[in-house]
Amino acid sequence: MAVTIRDVARAAQVSVATVSRALNDSQTVTDETRKHVLRIAHALDFVPHGGARSLSLRRTDTIGVLLPDLHGEYFSELIRGLDLGARSGRQHLLLSASHGEVSEAVAALRAMRSRVDGLVVMTPFADGELVAAAVKRAVPLVLLNSRDTAHCDVSFAIDNHAGAFNVAKHLIARGHRRIAFVSGPADNVEARDRLRGFKAAHREAGQAPGRILRGNFREESGFAAACQLLASELPDAIFAANDAMAIGCLHALKSEGVQVPRDIALAGFDDIPIARLLDPPLTTAGVPIAEIGRQAADCCIDLIRGKKIETGCRLSVPELVIRASSGRQSGTGAAPSAQSRRIRP
Amino acid sequence: MAVTIRDVARAAQVSVATVSRALNDSQTVTDETRKHVLRIAHALDFVPHGGARSLSLRRTDTIGVLLPDLHGEYFSELIRGLDLGARSGRQHLLLSASHGEVSEAVAALRAMRSRVDGLVVMTPFADGELVAAAVKRAVPLVLLNSRDTAHCDVSFAIDNHAGAFNVAKHLIARGHRRIAFVSGPADNVEARDRLRGFKAAHREAGQAPGRILRGNFREESGFAAACQLLASELPDAIFAANDAMAIGCLHALKSEGVQVPRDIALAGFDDIPIARLLDPPLTTAGVPIAEIGRQAADCCIDLIRGKKIETGCRLSVPELVIRASSGRQSGTGAAPSAQSRRIRP
DNA sequence: TTGTAAGCGTTATCAG
């Protein structure tokens, strides 16, 4: 049995109240008693029971995180950022993945609700309504990758339309005519926005979008999409709706001996850490993933502490990150090798 | 204020005890009352308070995970596996990173101790003594990447020596003579074992090891090490003690126009998912990272449930994964391109 | 400054 505050009190010959006060450095204890109690507590290696504490204090010092998946560097970066924020606010991190299932998400949210002081949630679903319903707004709610402002306190979103627009525009400017798009899942808002951005850039350029293939944001689906493309005449470029799928494409292309960017250009979205290390380095829309995670955690903690912060949606516009994979300069026929040397990865 | 069991009891016109029984489907309730209570509870959207529950039940349904870092795909995979295991055992996951600091690790462990039913810990420190001391064995303890069996219930380790030995042996067999080694941090047991394995393979082959550079398992240190190597005459091959550093090396080499494997061979350790997608695909020692995470979680849960399982250390031997980066076949002078096409990534 | 005692929300024991 673990040592309780009562054991400490007994050993220190004081009441439990005094121990509690000494431990939580309330001002109403003599320095002497405090030291005495602290020494005993330390000797007994006393650690207050978290559950009891949260029951009494009505707070858990924990923030819950629900993510749709844990595969790959995107989530790895996000979690890293969340940990940074939580740690600096002295909060624990309760992590859960919904695996893209609404039912699992709702279940996880319900289960978490009573164990956390705040929630940071990213779901692939259109808006925060379901999430909010499951959470009942019992605790502060921060939504990730959502523009919803009605059902949460703060949401973080990236301007997927603008990001995709800029990447597509860049590819067009580089002289690519037939640009295929590997989209994300149909029911994912972000994926839809990226597709819209892709189309908008073509509209603006007065150019018809190339083939549009359905993916699911996972690398394998990018691989599959590229394989489909390889079956017939190749387009000039492929724009994958995220980096993971772009990596899948790259892999498929290489395995067939198709060289990027010489034979075909390639671009992704997210700028996960590996993107700049691929061969060729990947042109993409840069999203500060870890930074968003950190801010989301910070923000959630501020909310928990009742600090007045600006509610609503924090939109960040992805930065176009041009690397060698997007290929030929418009107008010039510079050798690919020279190009890949010139562009700083 | 959240709705409590008392609110449900009042609304259902029964005692709290009955509500509790109905909710935890104890056999001693009429089907009728159970249904009645359940309906009311659902209508009120009642969720039992985790803290109170854990106080009363003396269990938290949570397993704590302490990792030295969260950077990169290695930890991402590990966490994914842990989540898989935790989820299937209906446990929550409390995640924390020690950032390589002993003091942080100890603090995190103490803080977690009272909030979890079991612990899965990976630290860069030699043995489990510190960890065990911090945990006081209050809960089951599973150690990751440690061979310690004295201070924990179960530990998972990989045979770093054998893994490195095999990679080095492979490089030697491929005809590489001067093989540089980029090591991990000096105080890391795993890193030391890999270095020993590297040396042992050379000893067996009657060949002198090449230059040994100090790294820290992070990509940047691999980059730096390769830069050092680039400053003087290049070795025939570089063996980095993990994939992240190998990626850093690859990056540095490419930026100087050095081609892998044509100009120099390269190998890593871990087989993180990206390894097979690099250009060239990376030869490495394959460690089933996610699987180990899943098993560790499973195992921790079994321990929590008092199931009798085999204690001690579960050692897994990394599998040599040969890909194009390790370069020329011993004796043959096959063109690199042909090679990279032949070897299945 | 310190101690006593009343919660916090559940579950479990023990009568009815």
Place this chain on the structure above:
DNA sequence: CTGATAACGCTTACAA
């Protein structure tokens, strides 16, 4: 089968 009621470990009025 159901209802009081006593834990569980901690914090915090309220008293002394």
